[in-house]
Amino acid sequence: MSAANSNSPAGVEMLRVTGLHAFYGESHILHGLDFVVNRGEVVTLLGRNGAGRTTTLRAMLGLTGKRSGSIMVNGRETIAMPTHDIAHLGIGYCPEERGIFASLTAEENLLLPPQVASGGMSIEEIYTMFPNLQERRASPGMRLSGGEQQMLAIARILRTGAKLLLLDEISEGLAPVIVQTLGRMVRQLKQRGYTIIMVEQNFRFAAPLADRHYVIEHGRIVETVPMNELQGKMDRLHELLGV
């Protein structure tokens, strides 16, 4: 059947997307996506700008217009669920534009998302992981630097107990040191058992972190590359991503 199924590795299935179509108004953006993510895996959604990677994450949360197909989260069908119920299946979303609330302080931003599962990080753990945020806790969201906003956008979903993280271009527009820090953080989260879907433009950042890469083009998955096949498929990836 689909590329996703033939490549799905052994493990406990966390997410299964089948035949996903999504629209913004009249524009048909996703044309039948299929992919699978198992518990504890890190996978990337790669593709050129406008391929439909952000739309894929948004469609999983019911943030696009009309959707069809199937999105199973931990064995539960979510395609017809309202957005606020989907989060409570244990999903944390870090949007591409970061979505820091300007009228809330850094700490209010951190505390905003409600708990969706047990076992989230405590405030102390989060401040140990991101010391900058502790210093800036009283600053309004709009005063934070780009790097601080990105840390905050990730930190606030770690507090909620979500075990499936949707991270959209977290390395975008950040200084190399910060990108390195984020890379270390993703490894740390993987060790702790989080399941992570990363949308990335920065292939060099994503390549060493992920168990599997899905390449999206025009709203379809056109290539699936498990880590162990990465070397052999390098040329194909370069061609698809134009890097």
Next chain:
Amino acid sequence: MFELLGITPQALYSQLLVGLINGSFYALLSLGLAVIFGMLNIINFTHGAQYMLGAFLAWIGLTQLGPWLGSPDFSLNYWAALIVVPLLVGALGIVIERTMLRHLYKLDHLYGLLLTFGIALIIEGLFRQWHGSSGKSYDIPEVLRGAINLGFMYLPKYRAWVIVASLTVCFATWFVIERTKLGSYLRAGTENPRLVQAFGINVPLMITLTYGFGVALAGFAGVLAAPIFTVSPQMGADLIIVVFAVVVIGGMGSILGSIVTGLALGLVEGLTKVFYPEASAVVVFVIMSIVLLVRPAGLFGREK
């Protein structure tokens, strides 16, 4: 100095008091509009009718309810009305939001404005049909009759109560919105409701409750107003025009802005009545025009 201008200090104080009273109502009503606009993106033109409804329900509770129920001695007194009536007006607001407003969020602002304007006309029309245009009077509750001697003037107790009650409610609302967790949901929801919902918060429910609360504030203002203004079907329409000007001056959607601007404009109006009475009816609109020219987003509004 006052004598030079031909004004007695008594006249000044009493107009300042009237200004403060009006300002309290402007503050309460524009606060409700600001809260609703922030979350629903709808300019609630029904607000004046909901304020009138508050006053009328208080009057009905005091004078009509007993006979209706067949026990003429029963009445809903002022203090009970202060709690029950806002709840009723808020509940009616929730019905309006659930059945009508909800379908308009995806459309232009203008549709919400037209719908709420239409609902206002219907509510006011119904009351004119039932009760005519003549005003009803509502007795001041026993304990708040009379006046306090401040030395330089007599302060009617009920007026003092109106100022204290409305400022307390305004401050409490501000505090909840700006300083509590619940308020942080509201502020975040005002900025980016889709993301707040993606975090697992039931935003549609929040919108419904916000509308109910904003409208309940109008109902509360109506009960406060019943003993000092005549209770009549058009009482809201007269007041709400000025309140909209207040909202424009303060900046659409700003919580603190609506409170401060409401009070300040009441006082400005009062002062104008003392120094140049001919202008007192238009001064708010003159200020509105100037603010629109100089700072279109309003004094406390953020430029988008």
